[in-house]
Amino acid sequence: MSLIKENIISIKNELPPGVTLIAVSKKKSAEQILEAYQTGHRDFGENYIQELLTKQPVLPNDINWHFIGHLQSNKVKYIVPFITYIHSVDSEKLLVEINKQAAKNNKIIKVFLQIHIATEETKFGLSYEEADEILKKADEYKYVNIIGVMAMASNTNDENQINKEFYSISQFIKKYNQLVNLCIGMSNDYLIAIKNNATHIRIGSKIFGER
């Protein structure tokens, strides 16, 4: 069996029930995605619009595509027709545009608000206060369903720091009944994410190898 298949099967075997694995396939080919697909896996995450638009048409229709990269409003229209989840909603402007394009396509898009929990300035995401403001108005957006939050922890080996960041976001979602999904954890920190009640983890290199 190929390494990709072995990796995906062994990661899934160690996940508790109810945790969805998103296989992050950025910079990997359609052939590599297909290998993972052949194990029965259907949830794939992509970061870049152009890459996704190249791969999506040549891959099976029953893939659940998760958009996890920074998304510019003017690119939303290209992915709305086929995207299942958008995890990287980091402004109200973007939410407004997703709502508009979803309405045009007569579909409801499931979205996650991306929250900035890391210490680095460079990562995208809303503060908890900004997320509160958007959630107050969630009903205005008829064609988006805000089902959870997504976040990336600080890029550090300090497990206590990562744990603190994941814990804080796990507490934040308790304020909102609609936020039932918590998308945290990547190759290096997904076990800490699971301890903090992650419902979705996003794993790239541990499945497909280094990029």
Ligand SMILES: *Cc1c(COP(=O)(O)O)cnc(C)c1O
């Ligand atoms: C690339 C990426 C991942 C996967 O990272 P790995 O460390 O390769 O598992 C997860 N989430 C986001 C937002 C990413 O950009």
